[in-house]
Amino acid sequence: MAKVVRIALDAMGGDHGPSVVIPGAALALERRPDLEFHIYGDEKIIAPLLAQHSALAAKAKVYHTDVAVKMDDKPSQALRSGRRVSSMWMAIEAIKNDVADATVSAGNTGALMAMSKFCLNTMAPIDRPAIAALWPNIHGESVVLDVGATIGADAQHLVDLAIMGSAMARIVFDLEKPTVGLLNVGVEEIKGLEEVKAAGRILKETAWSNLDYRGFVEGDDIGKGTVNVVVTEGFTGNIALKTAEGTAKQISQYLRDAMSRSLLAKIGFFLAQGAFKALKDKMDPRASNGGVFLGLDGVVIKSHGGADASGYASAIEMGYDMVKHELLGKIRESLAIPHEGRPAFTVDAAQ
Known part of the structure; x- marks a missing residue:
């Protein structure tokens, strides 16, 4: 049973x-x-x-x-x-x-x-929890965190976010080794805040068994679905989330206005209503409602x-x-991997 x-x-x-x-x-x-x-x-x-x-x-x-x-x-x-x-x-x-x-x-x-x-x-050795959200993209969905729990992040916190986000992605997307990217102002390693660059070095140089770090990603990569997990701190993440929600509403309103302008537009809408329903379902926030408090x-x-x-x-x-x-359990398992600046935590110690 x-x-x-x-x-x-x-x-x-x-x-x-x-x-x-x-x-x-x-x-x-x-x-x-x-x-x-x-x-x-x-x-x-x-x-x-x-x-x-x-x-x-x-x-x-x-x-x-x-x-x-x-x-x-x-x-x-x-x-x-x-x-x-x-x-x-x-x-x-x-x-x-x-x-x-x-x-x-x-x-x-x-x-x-x-x-x-x-x-x-919080779960040892996590200091600050994060909110992780499922984000629709052209390939399906990705995990994005933090979308508003804490403002600002040092390198260690960003690495912890990557660990926790990948654990969630393993469950949601049934992946052994989710791809992970750090949100930045460019993909070049010389760009961005020092904390982001330092986190990138740690993620790049550590041999992770359950995440695949792909480097820096930009804002448009979220919608492209470039990686399974997008990591950023809460201030930036919340702005990105609210911007995406507003853009989705804006597009929906544009479509409604366009489809009601003329008889021909209404006929076109009737003929293409299957495609519009598919678009509506894809953009429906109810399907991915639920932010997970990680940490x-x-x-x-x-x-x-x-x-x-x-x-x-x-x-x-x-x-x-x-x-x-x-x-x-998956987060504790991932946190047990040692990396720069912090000793390994065993699963028993974390509990």
Whole structure:
């Protein structure tokens, strides 16, 4: 019998709360029958929604709290007021207490990261966690990190990001040795910040058994799918992510405007609607919703705050995959490889 994957849900997080979380969980359960849910939030709101999904109700337990972290709360404020009593904290603590294998929340990103780091701690020898996202490209998808967890990075942190991102890519893309690139202002080794160049030297000179370092990549290489994993620090990564989201919306609006300008354009749209649907599906953010918090001693998934049920289900399935394919073990395994400036950490020591 397959092992059940236990997912803790912050039902009150996001723009829509339980009205998206519950149907999203029901949809994920249809596709992953070996899921089990621990749902944290206001039981008065959750119960009637759960009653509409009998299969989910049979595999879910609800834990009541009427405290929720607001989307505009500062991380420090959320820690002070929401520790131990909010739906977000309780969902994270479920991992620490071995009630759940992973946590999913669509809530305040800063608060979720602060609470996760405080409650679960980072995995030795990682100092700062990162948010990794799946990014659509012309070949499929790539892993991009960090997309907003921490601002700035020294060479060691960038190397750690490469290690963690490649571990995720091994799971998501079923690759033995994912290709990795450092995002830079040019591909030449003399270009870029000293920290980026130093990280490049470490990655180039180390004999990695489970990642293939391909050197520097530029911004347009993300969409080209030049490498499986693109590494950058959180400030640059978040700007790139928001720029890509805005560009996708811009293109969609251009297409809608163009297709409604004349009768001939409408006829052309009708004849080519299959191709437009394929384009829409490719650009649909719901299909790859779910940022993974890498570097924590636990699996935490951040869903987009405005995600619908389909998008939230994708975030749950991301958490399911990370647990099922042992993300934490793969990261610990990769971190055990020694490189410049840091001794090897054994898997036992990391645990």
